[in-house]
Amino acid sequence: MGRPPDPARREATLARATDYVLAHGLAGLSLRPLAAALDTSPRMLLYDFGSKQELVSAVLAEARRRGAMRLAGLPPAQAASPEEHLRGIWSWMSAPERAPFVRLFFEVHADGLVHPENYPHQAEAITDWFDTLGAVFHDVTAGPNDTVTPTLVMAVIRGLLFDLTTTGDRHRTDRALDRFCELLSPALRPPRPAGT
């Protein structure tokens, strides 16, 4: 008996809160402005999520979930060469539509450096890529469980994203990825050059 719960409300609030955080960033997040933008009240945010920290955790999980969903729409793995796949990943991650996600990504990382206790799953956000990239770049890896090449590939992408978001110089960062592809391709196409 009694009034039935309404879980849809919490979900809708979470979705719109995630939009808000992606648009405004995590750092200055405050319950009252957030509630005002969502046409609700701080009271309800606490009612639904318990505390601000839990709200933030839910928002980050939702943002991660969205990113993973979007990622599933990438060009299929085996269809393209590793080099083309790398270019695809770069152009996808560096696209302006992904900028809010990238920004939030860097923001979480920075906050995690100061408060590691709040982000227990942060290392997974790095190592999660290994399964995906390890399959794509298996040509150059030492073995199926080698994580070195995926580590380097993701480092290049993150480092170039860092540069791009700071300087806005798309031409230079695009060409730097081209250069990396050049360095990578002799290791990919022939069995192995004699130099090594």
Add this chain to the structure above:
Amino acid sequence: MGRPPDPARREATLARATDYVLAHGLAGLSLRPLAAALDTSPRMLLYDFGSKQELVSAVLAEARRRGAMRLAGLPPAQAASPEEHLRGIWSWMSAPERAPFVRLFFEVHADGLVHPENYPHQAEAITDWFDTLGAVFHDVTAGPNDTVTPTLVMAVIRGLLFDLTTTGDRHRTDRALDRFCELLSPALRPPRPAGT
């Protein structure tokens, strides 16, 4: 006439404030705890620096100045091969003693993504490296003003620093830099391989 100004006090405060920020981070910085840790008062911090924002700017400038000074102590440029120089840069920047600087670096970048107006010199922090690295890696650059290779090199270092600070996996990140050196060396040692 009147009591003579004491600029040394401001400098000493700045130095200790920089220590504090390097130790505690920029995000949660607050005048009262800072003043308490520095055996002074918020009143004096405002008196010396005008506002919190100006204090932060001064601290960041001081941190940058320290980093540049430390950097001057690196192994001399021409003495080593570019590959050895790259390893030197990586082992220097990834050393635990540099962790506070790296943390502050990432923190400033993240805050700059949300409030670009506060960091007018951020792009320079990227492009400043070009003169230094362009000279070291001139072998593989298209010309003296080519910035692509330095961009890639710094992206690898920043991306690996990102990984290292998040996962703490020094072995894997070290090996990823080794892998990058492998990819780079055939482009360095012979005049040019026939593949390109």
Add this chain to the structure above:
DNA sequence: TCGTTCTTGAAACAGTCGTACCATATACTG
């Protein structure tokens, strides 16, 4: 309608924030 449960508003609490104001202490010149 009553009881029960979920939902929601308004207000207040205890704190922190950057900063401004006012008085006083300190150190110097004449």
Add this chain to the structure above:
DNA sequence: CAGTATATGGTACGACTGTTTCAAGAACGA
């Protein structure tokens, strides 16, 4: 000594923070 400049302590202001408390509204079953 007076005069004058810098240096400093204390305090309070107004705005903001996450959270709590109290009460009322809203939707259901009996």
